[in-house]
Amino acid sequence: MAAVSFQSVSKTYASAKGNTQALDGVRFDIEEGEFFGLLGPNGAGKTTLISILAGLVRATSGDITVHGSNVRSDFAAARRKLGVVPQELVFDPFFNVREALRIQSGYFGVKNNDAWIDELLESLGLAGKADSNMRQLSGGMKRRVLVAQALVHKPPVIVLDEPTAGVDVELRQTLWQFIAKLNKQGSTVLLTTHYLEEAEALCGRIAMLKNGKVVALDRTSELLKSASSNVLRFKIDSELPKQLADKARITGRIVQFPAHNAAEIEQYLAAIREAGLKAEDVEIRKADLEDVFLDVMGEHP
DSSP: OOSEEEEEEEEEEEETTEEEEEEEEEEEEEOTTOEEEEEOOTTSSHHHHHHHHTTSSOOSEEEEEETTEETTTTHHHHHHTEEEEOSSOOOOTTSBHHHHHHHHHHHTTOOSOHHHHHHHHHHTTOGGGTTSBGGGSOHHHHHHHHHHHHHTTOOSEEEEESTTTTOOHHHHHHHHHHHHHHHHTTOEEEEEOSOHHHHHHHOSEEEEEETTEEEEEEEHHHHHHTOOOEEEEEEOSSOOOHHHHTTOEEETTEEEEEESSHHHHHHHHHHHHHTTOOOEEEEEEOOOHHHHHHHHHHHOO
């Protein structure tokens, strides 16, 4: 039995301007113990899908089950099996961190779990803030508390919706070490993130959404093998001619070209020289998940 099963899930929002299709027949399973990535551009439907999974939004059609419990007809059982870390920083300003975790435990009928709360506080770097009011915490510390609240009832499925957005490197490392540990112990993890290097490093399998549809679904290693080319990467201080710029991915001074073979690499470098430009720190690398992502999104306009 799958840990999470999305069964032809569709969602349409009605408005005065007409209907908007947020999800269109999304279908895939996440196996027990998987570390699964859900990727897509803004507006692709990732958060809508997670909101339906968490019971916050009702699907127009289709079903989702969590360890066999239907999120619509058996909501309480399905929700107990989920720990959801939302994008938004939502907190109660009237309690300290430890109190917030005890109250969250109570929502799921969990009592006398102070040992687990202490472990969460220690593992997420919150031990020194246990008695601090939630209002006194920085954004990064509030994000850590959200993660602790999602895990306080020991759910078998952990859902992380952009958990490291806007947080520092230390928290990202702390969070991933702890989540990876829980995954090795058997927890199923569903991650959405715009940090594709995180998804590449952590996720064994990935689904990509665009316009509410699944446009790619495979093991991470297979997606990387499917990349059409290597990448020529260099730095440059001047603007590229338009005919070259149209083929490149440009980030500040860094220019990257897809390159299928040595002849293509030489053609790009020759064109740079002919334009009177100087390429620095030239290197050729294997395609990464960001390259695959851009290829897939480009194939599905």
